[in-house]
Each structure stands twice: as structure tokens, then as C-alpha cells.
Amino acid sequence: MVKAVLLFLHRWLGIISGLVVFVVSITGAIFVFEEELFRVFHPDIVYVTPGKTLRDINDLKAIAQNTIGADKNVNVVFIPGSSDRAYCFSAFERDAKSKSIWDKDEIAYYYQVFVDPYTGAVTGVVNKETEFFYATRRIHQNLMLRRDIGNMIVGTSTLIFLFILISGIVLWWPQRIAQWKQRFVVKWKARWKRVNYDLHSVVGFYVFLIAMLIATTGLVWSFDWWENGIYAMLGSSKKDAAFLTQRDTTYTATNQGITRAWKDALKRYEKGFERITLNFPTKKNNRVGAFVHYDGSSAWTDSDYIYYNGATGNVQQAILQDDKSTGMKWRNTNYYIHTGKLYGWPTQILAVIVSLVCASLPVTGVILWVGRKNKKQVPASPQPVSVKTKPRPRIASRQLT
Template sequence: MIKQALLFLHRWLGIVSGIVVVVVSITGAIFVFEEELFQVFHPALTHVEPGETLVDINTLKASAQAALGQEKTINFVSIYGDPSRAYYFSANKRNAESTSWWEKDEILYYNQVFVNPYTGQVLGTIDKSTEFFYFMRRIHQNLLLRRDIGNMIVGWSVTIFVFILITGIVLWWPQRVAQIKQSIAIKWNAKWKRVNYDLHNVLGFYAFIFALIIALTGLTWSFVWWEESVFNAMGSTKKDVAYLNVRDTTDTATAEGVTRAWQDVRQRYNADKLLRVTFNFPTKKNARVGGLVHYHGDSWWKNADYVYYNGATGDLSLLVDHEAKGLGMKWRNSNYDIHTGKIYGWPTQVLAVFVSLICASLPITGFIMYLHRLKKEKKRTKKARKKDAAATPAIANIPYKPRMPAKRVEVKLK
């Protein structure tokens, strides 16, 4: 009885969420190697010939700003430890008051400018809002809908998918241990209906753990309550890291302060150790400079330090070493890499691609099984009707004999 109820929920919830799961899974598989493929397609933007000296960060920013125009303010720069990588400056702004259903109306601008750090030459600009991989990411996260609407649709569809994964394992689990061996192999020489059945069950079994991890880490961007729950489960809360968002409104940033901060980061993390720095520039409302530094380390998590400076003087104001972070913050800094498979490099990225494609196939193979079941039930119903008809006397074949009217008898009264 319980398995029948689970099968009913598994089937119908799969039909309800299937289309979204297919779209999210396919776009996720495409996005896994986004950075690597972008470098392949745009080598003239991403790579430079290493030089002996670097141009000052303020000069580089001024060149990038001139390429965009003053109406688009540059927010941050990404600096790589690889000396052959160009710096890219980003300018983005959203319309928080947009009431449109579509996300494109929320994005006022999102541009990237690639600059040679040794010469200051602008290598090119990209409108990120229309760039292919970012377009895939927007579909993946919110189906191109306004973020609050799209995130909820994707989030609840993924939540349903998590339930489907769990119920799928329960329904798949053989009653006997000896049957497990037969249940984890695809019978390729069988009829296509059986092959489809095995593809749904066997691939779902092999991908279960990894699909669950990808789905649960993805919920972080859809639900605040889920993010808070994971923080709490790891012994901390988001409030514990609120100091990272504290603004410096007492000072006014200077070019010298920004230069000193930039130089300190480069000295603190040498090229062999550094992977990438996300360096935020000061604004009129916040003189704080710095950001998140990713580097090679021995931790199983993604190694990242928070480094902030006083934008007026360039003095270090806050350093949160990776080892000093709580478990919740280590997870949060690693969540994106776990979700996309980047956490341990290309082996886990390849795994993430295969798992994502399996996730995309499950609603399809499941729906084919459902259609086959409907067809089978129709045949069974039709056969039952024929059987009932054969067991019922053929009234239509009995010859019709009209009834003779009864004779009228008259009784005379004396």
C-alpha cells in the first residue's frame, strides 16, 4: 500500500516538474565548463603575453572605464594568478524596482572589459547579458523570468525532484539481495520498452548520490530558508558572517590606497599559490576595498580568504583566513564549486556533466514508461470488454416475434 502511494506521487510529481527538470539539467550540463570553453572560443580576450612589469590597477581600470563609457560604472576586477591571463573588469547594475515578468528588463547593464595588465591595452568588451554561457545560466537559474518568480519555479521543481529521487530509490530497491545484481545492469539486447525501463531505473540508481548533491546545493540560490538551514546544521548562521558586508563610510578612498591594497594582495598570495582574486572597487558610499581570494591549498573545501583594505590608506582592515572560518562559511564558499563539479577540477566536472544529462533523461524515460502504461491499460480494458461481450448472450441474434393482441372477451350481464 505504501509503495503504491509512493509510485502515484513519484509518477505524477515527475510529470508536473519534468519539463523544468529537463531544461535545468541540460543548461547545467552546458554551464559546467563555461570558463574553460569561453577561453577556447575567445583566446584573444582571455590570454596575453606575460611581461616584466604590471600597469597600476587604477590605470587599468581607467582604460576599461573609457572603453565602456562613464554611464556604466565598473564594480570589480578579476585578477588571476596565471601570468598569461588578462584582467577582466565588470560593470553591472540591476533595476530592483522592475515589475516585468522577464529578467532581461531587470538587467540595466552587465558588461565585461578585458585588459592586458602589462600594457593597459583594452583587448575587447562583452555584453555579458547576451553572452551564450551567461544566457544558459539565466535559463538554468530562473528560466529567463524575473528572479523572484523564476527562482521559485526552479526551486520548487528541484525540491520535487529531490523527493522523486528518494522515492525512486525506495521503489527500485529489490526485495532480495540476490536481485540487486540484476537490477543494476541494462539489458541492451531486450526490447526497447525494457531498455527504456532499465535506463530509467539503472541510471537513476548510479546517479542518485551525485544528483542529490547537485540538487541540494542548487537550492541555496532559490530559498533563503534552505541556506539558513544548512548554516544551522553546520553550527553557525548567516548572521555570524554579517561583518563581511560592513561598509566603511568614514573615509574617502584614494587612488594611492587602492594601489597599495592591490600590491599587498599580490605580495600576500604569490603567483604559484594564487588562483583568482575578486577585487571590489570603492564607491562613494563605501571606501572598503578588497574581496575574496581563491588559492591552492590542502583543504578539502575550496580554499578562499576574505581580504579587505581601507580604501583611503590601503591598510589591511580585515583578513579572514580559510582555516579560521566556520564550517558553514567554508561550505558557502565552496557551494558553487560543489554544485558545478569544479571542486576537484576536471574529473568532477566531467562527472557533473554526465550526472546532469542523466537527470535530464529521467523525466523523459519516466514519461515514456507512463505512456506505455496507459497504452497497456487501454489494451487491457478493451480486452476485458470483449470478454464480457462474449460471455453475454447475443440478444441481437434472437428472432423477433411480435406479440399477438389479447382477445377481447365481452361479458354480458343478465
């Protein structure tokens, strides 16, 4: 009885959420290698010839600003850890007044300007609104709908998918020992219906744990209550990250202060870092913020936050990896778990494979449903009708005398 109810829910919830799960899984598989593929397709934009000295960060920012115009404010620069890559200056702003159902109308502008840090030459300008990988990410996160609408649809479909995964394992679980062997193997030589069934159930079993991990980490961007719940499970609170929203307008930022902050961040991590995200001062906040991602010794994604006085360049606040709560360490790592980037290309490839399998599950499931729905009962073969016949009269033989 329990399995019958689970099968009913598994089937119909799968049909309801199947299209969203398919789209989100396919786009997720594409996005896993987004940075690597961007470098492959745009080497002339990303790579530069290393020089002896770097130009001042304010000069580089001014070049990027002049390239896209004064009406688009450059507010952050991504500094790569490799000396042969360009600095990436980003200008982004949302349209708070937009009431459109489409997420693209919520963005006032989003540009990235790649600048050679040695010569100051602009290597390329990317309008992120029309860039392939950014569009892929928007489809993945909110189906290109307004964030509150799209995130709700994607998040709800992901929650349903979690139930489908768990109920699928229950339905797959063999009841007898004799059934165990056949539940682990796809019978490729069987009829196509049997192969489709195995692709749905057997392959689904093998990706179960990784699929659960990808789905649960993805829900963080859809529901605040889910994120807060994980913080609580780890004995932490989202308030641990309150420093991210702190503002300071008690002074006026200067170019000299920004230069000192930039140089200090580079010197602190001169032994090696993967990327520094440097946030420039704004009208509402005169601090310079540096988020440094580096290859550390912990099992988490190692990163530090350094905040500078925008006028003097002195350090105001430093939140190092070892000082973070467990919840903060998880939150800084969640994206890398979700995309498989945590341990490099081996886990990225695994994430791609699992995502593609997740995309196939709604397809094979619908094929199963359609096949069973259209299955015609084969009529029983007619039984031969026995006809009773009268016995022939027996004729006694007469003996001639």
C-alpha cells in the same frame, strides 16, 4: 499499499516538474565547463603575452571605464593567477525599479572589459546580457524570469525532484534476493520498452547520490530557509558572513590607497593563487575588498577575505580560511560542489554525466507513463466450444444361419 502511493506520487510529481528538471539539468551540464569553454572560444580576448611590469590598477580601470563609457560604473576586477591572462573588469548594476517578469529587464547593464595588464590594450568587450554562457546560467537559475518568480519555480521543482529521487530508490529496491542481479544491469538486447525502463530505474540508481548532492547544493540559491538550515546543521550561522555587508564611509578613497591595496594582495599571494576578485570603492563603501581563491590543503575551497582602507591601503580586516566557521567554509565551497569544480576536471566530467542523466529521467519516465496508459489488454483466446452430439444407435449384427 505504500509502494502504490509512492508510485502514484512519483509518477505525477515527475510529470508536473519534469520540464523544469529537464531544462535545468541540460543548462547545468553546459555551464559546468563555462570558464574553460569561454577560454577555448575566445583565446584572443583571454590570453596575453606576459611582460616585465604591470601597469597600475587605476590606469587599467580608467581604460576599461573609458571603453564602455562613464555611465556604466566599473566596480570589480577579476585578477587571474596566470601571468598570461588579461584582467577582467566588470561593470554591473540592477534596475531596482523594474517590475518586468523577465530577468533581463532587471539588469540596467552588465559588461566585462578584458585588458592586457602589461600594455593596457583592450583585448575584448563582452556584453554579458547577450553572452551565451551567461544566458545559460540565467535559464538554469531562474528560467530567465524575474528572480523571485524564477527562483521559486526552479527551487520548488528541485525539491520535488529530491522526493522523486528518494521515492525512486524505494520503488527500485528489490523485494527478493533473486531480483538483485537484474536491478543493476541495463538489458540492452531486450525490447525497447524494457531498455527504456532500465534506463530510467537502473541508471537512476547509479546517479542517485551525486544527483542528490547537486540538487541540495542548488537549492541554496532558491530558498533562504534552506541555506540557513545548512548553516545550522554545521553549527554555524549566516551571521558569520556579516562582514560581507559592512560599509565604511568615514574617509574618502584615493587612487594611492587602491594601488597599495592591489599591490599588497598580489604580494601576499605571490606564491600562487587562482583568482583575486578586487572590489573597488563606491559612494556607499570606501573599503577595497579582495576575495582571494587559492589552492590550499583543506578539503574545502580555500579562500581569504582581505579588506583595506581605501584612503591609505592599510589592512582593516582579514578573514582567513582557518578563521572561518564551518558554515562559512561550506558556503564558499557550495558553488564548486554544485558544479563539480571542487576537484577539477574529473569531478566536472562526473557532474556533466549526472546532469545529463537527470535530464533523461523525466523523458524516460514520461515514455513509461504513456506506454502503460496506452497499453491495450490482449483479449483472451476463445476456448473451443464442445458440442454435445447424440450417440449413434448401435446396430446389432445378425448372424446368418
